[in-house]
Amino acid sequence: MIAVAGVTKAYQDGAVRRQVLRGVDLVVARGETAAVVGPSGSGKSTLLNILGALDVPDAGSVRVDGVDLTRSRPSALAGFRNRSLGFVFQFHQLLPDFTAIENVMMPGRIAGRPTSSLSAQALTLLDQVGLADRAGAFPQQLSGGERQRIAICRALVLEPAVLLADEPTGNLDSRSGEQVLELLDTLRRRRDTTMVLVTHNPEVAKRCGKVLRLDGGRLKALGE
Amino acid sequence: MGFVWHIAVRYFRSTRADAHIRALSTLTAGGLAVGTAALVLALAALAGFQNLLLEDLARHTPALQIELGGGSVPGSALQGAATTDPVRGLAALAAATNGVAGVQELLYARGWLADGDRPIAVEVLGYEKTPPPWIPVQGEATPGLIVPVSVALRMGLAVGDMVRVVSPRPGLTPVGHQPRTRMLPIDLIYMSDRAEDTDDPVLVPLEQASALFARGDRRLDLTLAPEADPEQVGDFLRQGIDPTVATVTTWRQANRALLFVLRLEKGLVFSAVALIVAVASFALLAALSMVLSSKRAEVGVLAAMGAPPARLQRVFLLLGALLSVGGAGFGGAAGAGLAAFLDRYRVISTPSDVYVVDYVPFLVRGTDVLVVLVVTVLFTAAAAVIGARKASLLHPVEAMRSART
Structure with missing residues (x-):
């Protein structure tokens, strides 16, 4: 589960100090999906980065899957990200020098998993998203929807406890977006994964168990 | 991977x-x-x-040299060799050392060669047995002189000519102190393979050289067995020789610069x-x-x-x-x-x-x-x-x- 209490974060923008998060509290139970909505620049991605141990808050505590992220060393956080978190980035962020299956296998390679079992697992995931026949293709040979589905497979290959997705359908047409959301929902139910989605799209937010609005640096629940 | x-x-x-x-x-x-x-x-x-x-x-430099001061060598210089002639004692000590294949005594001095009224200053090298390896002359010692071509040309000398070797060491004669001299034949003329041949020595048999230049710089050149290490042999010799009287130098030390x-x-x-x-x-x-x-x-x-x-x-x-x-x-x-x-x-x-x-x-x-x-x-x-x-x-x-x- 995710438990955030009193998190604040500010950035120095030249001479101006911009307070992005002002005492954010958040609890997402295991297997639950939470959507974070809000206007651009409201701090959604910052919150997601803090939940993903990619950024540190100025104050407050963040516990994800039982680990206090604010009290861990950077090397421990790297291991935690690899072991317990899956990321789906807004712009898929696939590695262009590697094929689809190599991209999916990458977190496992970082973890030092044996290549043979990892490859089988990656192929199973690709099959689940209908891309088994595209395993050997490079990202530039794939459509936007295919890339995002591969990014989701990559995020799930090590079966993380928590999946963090930043605008997972932001750059997709409605049909591809629908496919991606179906996939996330199926995988969540199958693996009991905790998910936090950042989105602008009210339709996407509606499909989540919990909807939170971030505005003026504060998080407010809109409904469950 | x-x-x-x-x-x-x-x-x-x-x-x-x-x-x-x-x-x-x-x-x-x-x-x-x-x-x-x-x-x-x-x-x-x-x-x-x-x-x-x-x-x-390596061809022109002995593996080891024992350089002696001019004049006599006190018996105390040899910390193990009992002999009445200290130079010979040093040579005997060196010859008996493990790894030493041969010992040759040399004497360096400055003198003159005179042919009639034209004396010229020369380096004199007294040698025994065979000429040193850096002198490009083969064979045993000759009774006469071995002269570099530079000196022969300057004096107009040829093999067989008699020439007077003059030492600055005076000898007492009925007319007072006079330089010691000796007439010797020229047995060989050699061409130096060194770029600078101005200091090429005139070779004189050691016996004659000792009589003329008793206070010349004396040196023992040591030839080593192929497997011998000059540094080790040198260290061993130094232990038996008083360093104030004679110094042992390896070819590396001699060519340090x-x-x-x-x-x-x-x-x-x-x-x-x-x-x-x-x-x-x-x-x-x-x-x-x-x-x-x-x-x-x-x-x-x-x-x-x-x-x-x-x-x-x-x-x-x-x-x-x-x-x-x-x-x-x-x-x-x-x-x-x-x-x-x-x-x-x-x-x-x-x-x-x-x-x-x-x-x-x-x-x-x-x-x-x-x-x-x-x-x-x-x-x-x-x-x-x-x-x-x-x-x-x-x-x-x-x-x-x-x-x-």
Whole structure:
């Protein structure tokens, strides 16, 4: 589960100090999906980065899957990200020098998993998203929807406890977006994964168990 | 293949795709190849010349010398040899030492050669048994003089002429103190193989030289068995000889200044040529920086997926090694091969009246090639560490954001 209490974060923008998060509290139970909505620049991605141990808050505590992220060393956080978190980035962020299956296998390679079992697992995931026949293709040979589905497979290959997705359908047409959301929902139910989605799209937010609005640096629940 | 190899090898392949990175990586490999080849060639040329020089030196210098002060040697100088003639005692002590194959007594003095009214100052070398090896004369000692051609030409002398050897040491005669002199025949005239022949000595049999120049500088030249180590034999002899009376010098100590100059020359040439490798290492740093710049977002993604900074650093260290090992290896092999070819077929000729050889000799030493490769590795490793450190310091969020802006 995710438990955030009193998190604040500010950035120095030249001479101006911009307070992005002002005492954010958040609890997402295991297997639950939470959507974070809000206007651009409201701090959604910052919150997601803090939940993903990619950024540190100025104050407050963040516990994800039982680990206090604010009290861990950077090397421990790297291991935690690899072991317990899956990321789906807004712009898929696939590695262009590697094929689809190599991209999916990458977190496992970082973890030092044996290549043979990892490859089988990656192929199973690709099959689940209908891309088994595209395993050997490079990202530039794939459509936007295919890339995002591969990014989701990559995020799930090590079966993380928590999946963090930043605008997972932001750059997709409605049909591809629908496919991606179906996939996330199926995988969540199958693996009991905790998910936090950042989105602008009210339709996407509606499909989540919990909807939170971030505005003026504060998080407010809109409904469950 | 582990994560680090997997990423580094793929990034290495991707350097072929980008024109700028390809140009820089080619420049790196080419620069390292030229640098290592130039270093190996330069060291081989130096080693070739120095080897000839040292061989010549070894021919002309005894492995060990025992230099005696002028005049008598007190018996106490010999801490183990009991003899009435201390010089002979030293010679006996040396001859009995393990590893010593032969001992020859020499006497150095300044005197004159006089033919009628034309005396000229000469170096006199008293010798026993055979002329020293650096005098290009074969055979046993002769009863007369062995004269350098420079002296013979100046005095108009020929073999068989009688000439007077004059010593500054006076002798008491019925008309008072007079210089000691002795008429001796010229048995041989030799042509020195040294570039500067002005100080070539006139060789006089030791018995005659001792009678004329009793206070000359006396020296024992020791020839060693092939397997004997001059340093060890020298150390052993020093233990038995009073250093205030006689000093034991190895050929290395006797030529200390020359050997230092040779080492200095080698070091300076090496340093100068190594600058090529240094410049190539800058190119490597630029290539790595460019790869990192183009892969910035990807490195950020890898970090976000949990790749620790140390492993990302290793990726770029390995990439640096992959970019440089081909060039350095090829350069080292090409340099060694070219040096062997140039030496085998004596491609570069030199004027034989100026140098001791009529071609530029090359000698490729394994240790020299190893040093070149080690230095190349150090330079490139330094460049790679700087580049790799940049990669490890990337903040994943900033790196991924940079790709979108």
